[in-house]
Amino acid sequence: MYRTxxxxxxxxxxxxxxxxxxxxxxxTRDKGFMVWVDLRDRYGITQxxxxxxxxxxxxxxxxxxxxxxxxxQVKGTVIERESKNPNMPTGDVEILVSELLILNESKTxxxxxxxxxxxxxxxxxxxxxLDIRRKPVRENLIFRHKVAIAVRNYLSTExxxxxxxxxLIKSTPEGARDFVVPxxxxxxxxxxLPQSPQTFxxxxxxxxxxxxxxxxxxxxxxxxxADRQPEFTQIDCEMAFVDQEDILxxxxxxxxxxxxEINGVEISEFPRITYDQAMAKYGNDKPDIRFGxxxxxxxxxxxxxxxxxxxxxxxxxxIAVPGGNRFTRKEIDKLIDWIxxxxxxxxxxxxSRCNDDGTYKSSVDKFYDQEDLAKWAEVTDAKAGDLICVLxxxxxxxxxxxxxxxxxxxxxxxxRKSDEFAPLWVVDFPLLxxxxxxxxxxxMHHPFTSPKPGQLELxxxxxxxxxxxxxxxxxNGNEIGGGSIRIHDKKTQALMFDYLGFTPEEAxxxxxxxMDAFQYGAPPHGGLAFGLDRLVxxxxxxxxxxxxxxxxxxxxxxxxxxxxxxxIDAKQLEELNLAVTxxxx
Numbered sequence: 008m009y010r011t012x013x014x015x016x017x018x019x020x021x022x023x024x025x026x027x028x029x030x031x032x033x034x035t036r037d038k039g040f041m042v043w044v045d046l047r048d049r050y051g052i053t054q055x056x057x058x059x060x061x062x063x064x065x066x067x068x069x070x071x072x073x074x075x076x077x078x079x080q081v082k083g084t085v086i087e088r089e090s091k092n093p094n095m096p097t098g099d100v101e102i103l104v105s106e107l108l109i110l111n112e113s114k115t116x117x118x119x120x121x122x123x124x125x126x127x128x129x130x131x132x133x134x135x136x137l138d139i140r141r142k143p144v145r146e147n148l149i150f151r152h153k154v155a156i157a158v159r160n161y162l163s164t165e166x167x168x169x170x171x172x173x174x175l176i177k178s179t180p181e182g183a184r185d186f187v188v189p190x191x192x193x194x195x196x197x198x199x200l201p202q203s204p205q206t207f208x209x210x211x212x213x214x215x216x217x218x219x220x221x222x223x224x225x226x227x228x229x230x231x232x233a234d235r236q237p238e239f240t241q242i243d244c245e246m247a248f249v250d251q252e253d254i255l256x257x258x259x260x261x262x263x264x265x266x267x268e269i270n271g272v273e274i275s276e277f278p279r280i281t282y283d284q285a286m287a288k289y290g291n292d293k294p295d296i297r298f299g300x301x302x303x304x305x306x307x308x309x310x311x312x313x314x315x316x317x318x319x320x321x322x323x324x325x326i327a328v329p330g331g332n333r334f335t336r337k338e339i340d341k342l343i344d345w346i347x348x349x350x351x352x353x354x355x356x357x358x359s360r361c362n363d364d365g366t367y368k369s370s371v372d373k374f375y376d377q378e379d380l381a382k383w384a385e386v387t388d389a390k391a392g393d394l395i396c397v398l399x400x401x402x403x404x405x406x407x408x409x410x411x412x413x414x415x416x417x418x419x420x421x422x423r424k425s426d427e428f429a430p431l432w433v434v435d436f437p438l439l440x441x442x443x444x445x446x447x448x449x450x451m452h453h454p455f456t457s458p459k460p461g462q463l464e465l466x467x468x469x470x471x472x473x474x475x476x477x478x479x480x481x482x483n484g485n486e487i488g489g490g491s492i493r494i495h496d497k498k499t500q501a502l503m504f505d506y507l508g509f510t511p512e513e514a515x516x517x518x519x520x521x522m523d524a525f526q527y528g529a530p531p532h533g534g535l536a537f538g539l540d541r542l543v544x545x546x547x548x549x550x551x552x553x554x555x556x557x558x559x560x561x562x563x564x565x566x567x568x569x570x571x572x573x574x575i576d577a578k579q580l581e582e583l584n585l586a587v588t589x590x591x592x
Contacts, residue, residue, distance in 0.1 A: 009080055015051020019099040021085045028053060028102065029080045029110070031140065032073050033120070042070050043101075046081070049145055054088065054101040055081055061103060069107045076113035076120065076140075082106040133567045135558055147555045151543045154269055155222055158242055158539075161264045165257065167218040167244065172207035174200060174224070179517050183227035186237070189583040200226035203536060205453060206521050208245040209493055212532040213524045217247035222539060234552055236540065237564045244490075245534035251476060251492055255279075255432060258480060258488065258535050262430055269546050272428055281435040290410025292436070295484025297429045298422035300326040300413050302406070303387035305397060314374040316357075320399035324409055327387040328416055331394025332360045342396070346412050353408040357397040361389050414484065423483070425548035431481040435459065438475040439506070447508050452477050454507055455500070455521075456491040457533075463499070466506050480535070485550065487542045490535030497525040 010029045017026065033045035033052060042057040057070040073079065083104040092098030118126025120140050131138040138144050159169070178185045178199035185199035201207075203225050211219045221243045228237060246254060259277050266272045278296070285292050288301045305323040317323045328334075334342075339358060346353040359369035359380050367380035375383075389395050396416075398409045417423050438458050439448035448470055450456060458466070459474040466473055477491035494500045500522060504514035515522065540552040553559040560566050580587065 013050035242537035290406035325397035327389035492533035
């Protein structure tokens with residue numbers, strides 16, 4: 008037996024017990040006649056004591072050879088600590104060691120394995136197996152486990168069946184690029200790794216499993232924006248004989264369950280807004296509603312003077328920054344520089360101070376009087392002491408720019424509190440979005456999304472106005488889940504493929520199996536998929552998903568620990584009938 012107890016277990020009630028412990032050496036303190044060692048495992052730390060008056064010379068000699076991260080086993084007696092440590096669960100006791108066995112020696116680690124480490128992110132990713140020994144990383148992975156168990160328990164109680172779907176599938180156009188896998192047994196042909204189990208879960212509904220879920224890996228070969236991973240995990244769910252309201256109710260329930268079970272927080276309200284409202288009020292489709300600063304559209308109260316910048320703009324829009332009148336001119340100039348960065352792309356910013364005496368001071372006082380500026384304050388709901396920030400230009404661009412500024416200011420002002428949770432449903436997304444590059448419409452979600460009832464006919468006359476029977480669940484400014492009611496009959500699905508530019512032959516080659524299945528009594532169905540990585544991070548009070556993934560990739564999609572992706576040897580290429588040609592970029 009390597010251990011009778013773990014290193015976070017022993018208390019004062021265990022004094023005088025003979026115990027065996029195993030773990031890693033956290034650190035040693037050598038006073039010559041007495042040596043203390045902190046022994047660590049995933050459960051905690053126990054202090055060991057080696058005393059030349061009570062410990063054999065052989066064991067004393069051994070303990071002086073111990074280095075950081077040595078793996079050892081000790082036997083000894085639990086005794087009361089003279090200097091108790093109230094900050095440690097085991098701080099009332101220590102182990103007087105009688106036997107010591109070095110199970111494995113360790114090189115000096117490349118960074119300190121402590122809560123506050125001296126290792127940068129790149130170094131810690133290279134030695135991730137060492138980083139996992141650190142308490143913050145270890146606790147994040149345990150936290151992820153607890154969330155996954157809570158999900159499984161809830162969905163199982165609600166009658167869902169967990170079903171595994173294949174990883175080696177057919178490449179289909181669903182948005183992002185596929186990762187492809189060559190088949191040795193089928194020369195010149197390739198599998199793809201699934202971007203989601205979309206068609207398989209629909210087939211499970213055809214098969215009569217009316218409540219399916221799966222915690223599943225998904226893969227997308229796309230350029231990685233901040234905090235994305237090429238492989239990520241979904242809580243994938245599908246239900247048959249349901250409408251949108253049924254699905255929203257079930258997954259509101261799951262979200263409430265997780266917030267209460269994991270965070271001890273009870274949420275009563277799940278507001279719902281349309282996509283159009285979200286874009287008009289917040290400038291994006293995943294708004295953080297924990298704070299105000301809703302957009303106020305100012306066209307009517309600004310485009311009546313000789314200020315050409317506003318007069319020529321498609322949209323003039325502003326936000327009221329709470330307490331922002333205290334900003335110095337230097338701080339405001341810094342904000343203007345921030346929004347002019349290429350990542351945001353604004354050309355400038357107009358502002359108006361809301362003074363405590365009810366007057367206003369604007370950067371465009373030459374064009375707008377006090378009565379005009381009072382209307383700005385009314386539209387943006389600005390109060391005395393606030394600062395009104397105004398952008399103008401192309402509607403879509405300026406909304407995106409002001410949304411970025413709103414979130415930046417919220418971070419700077421400490422308005423995005425990690426222990427506050429504000430869920431929100433965004434509904435009625437556009438079914439299609441226009442792509443300037445290809446000059447045609449693409450599915451905003453995926454080609455299996457159903458239009459809202461009664462809107463199918465609009466596809467002929469005004470396709471851009473058709474609303475999807477789709478919905479996203481937003482939590483604290485992050486999309487944590489999204490889904491839709493699916494098309495479930497062959498005729499409508501064929502029509503959708505036609506509008507998306509597929510020929511009948513292309514649609515049959517890509518999705519013939521699904522179209523065939525719809526001919527055998529497919530029930531009405533729909534679903535939702537949560538992004539588990541993001542959900543866990545938010546519930547854990549953070550927004551960086553890498554912190555909750557055991558072996559993450561970097562922003563280039565590389566695993567620097569195992570050095571992947573990597574070339575394969577010539578023999579493997581020959582077996583797969585492949586030749587590699589490197590681009591000249």
